[in-house]
Amino acid sequence: MTPQRVTLITLGVTDMDRSKAFYAALGWVPHASSQPSVTFYQMHGLVLGLFGLPDLAADQGRPGARLGTGAATLAQNFEDRAAVDAAWQAALDAGAEPLKAPEEVFWGGYSGYYADPDGHVWEVAHNPFWPLAEDGSLTLPEAP
Structure with missing residues (x-):
């Protein structure tokens, strides 16, 4: 049995700089543990991540997959x-x-x-x- 919770939501993005600028315009501040290929935002009890689509597909074990x-x-x-x-x-x-x-x-x-x-x-x-x-x-x- 697994716990009933979500700890991280990851959104695949096509342009990290554009996405970071969008969330910055909302007043969101990236966490210090962010890296060039992934940006994290600490939220109430969970984390939102932005991850480049090709890197996300590879991380899922599906390099080259077209993610939507x-x-x-x-x-x-x-x-x-x-x-x-x-x-x-x-x-x-x-x-x-x-x-x-x-x-x-x-x-x-x-x-x-x-x-x-x-x-x-x-x-x-x-x-x-x-x-x-x-x-x-x-x-x-x-x-x-």
Whole structure:
């Protein structure tokens, strides 16, 4: 049995400098252990990595494989709608591709989507049913 957790998310990128510039424009700071071929960002309890696509394919044991972005969405939850709107605008200002502007959604929250320079999809959302801790971390509430 394996533990129910994720400790590292790695995004394959086509241009490391472009990707680093995008995340820097969002205010993200690379960790000191980053290297020219891989950039790490320390997050709440996990790490986000940027890894050049050819190097990532080789690391997976599939040198020369054509890697895509897959059907995954990364999400950031915020304390209110204004913070969602601010995060959305910051991403667009940094060069993100707008996919869906923040709006009220069927499940009772407020969310929007953008893609980073490599097409990785990010959701920015406010979920009134999932309160965030003071440090911004999320623990799902107990079921009623």
